[in-house]
Amino acid sequence: MNNHSYIIIFTLSILLFSCTTEPEGCELGFTEINGKCYSDEDMDVLHAFADSSGIVNPLSLSTLKWNENGRLTMLWLYDDTLSCGIPEIIGNLVYLDTLNLAFNQITGGIPKGIGELENLNYLYLYSNKLSGIIPGSICNIYPNLSNFWIQ
Numbered sequence: 001m002n003n004h005s006y007i008i009i010f011t012l013s014i015l016l017f018s019c020t021t022e023p024e025g026c027e028l029g030f031t032e033i034n035g036k037c038y039s040d041e042d043m044d045v046l047h048a049f050a051d052s053s054g055i056v057n058p059l060s061l062s063t064l065k066w067n068e069n070g071r072l073t074m075l076w077l078y079d080d081t082l083s084c085g086i087p088e089i090i091g092n093l094v095y096l097d098t099l100n101l102a103f104n105q106i107t108g109g110i111p112k113g114i115g116e117l118e119n120l121n122y123l124y125l126y127s128n129k130l131s132g133i134i135p136g137s138i139c140n141i142y143p144n145l146s147n148f149w150i151q
Contacts (some may be wrong), residue, residue: 073096
């Protein structure tokens with residue numbers, strides 16, 4: 001082999017390597033915070049709760065649990081002195097298993113987006129200042145709910 005052949009093989013090897021290795025950082029639609037990737041959609045919901053409560057860092061909200069893919073699975077804001085409404089984009093939390101917003105000062109109605117939470121097993125909204133009717137979309141998730149307490 002001549003030098004020209006080695007250069008071509010070397011160039012092809014680098015191209016092949018660069019095409020098969022994953023880039024560092026998070027996938028599209030995820031943001032890296034402290035070395036972990038978090039879903040932008042899930043973070044948007046947390047920002048809505050945090051911003052209306054004067055909290056700067058939404059990751060400092062009470063109890064949050066995430067799966068290995070950076071999706072929120074538990075949002076436990078029990079007795080967290082929230083005085084906002086439930087954001088319509090709550091339906092973006094598609095991996096959510098547990099939603100506890102009990103013992104707050106949450107106002108307004110239950111948004112239709114709650115019916116998008118098909119993985120939800122536990123829903124606690126009691127002891128708030130909710131008003132209006134329960135949206136029909138809740139029928140989409142009601143069969144999956146192990147615990148459902150609105151009051």
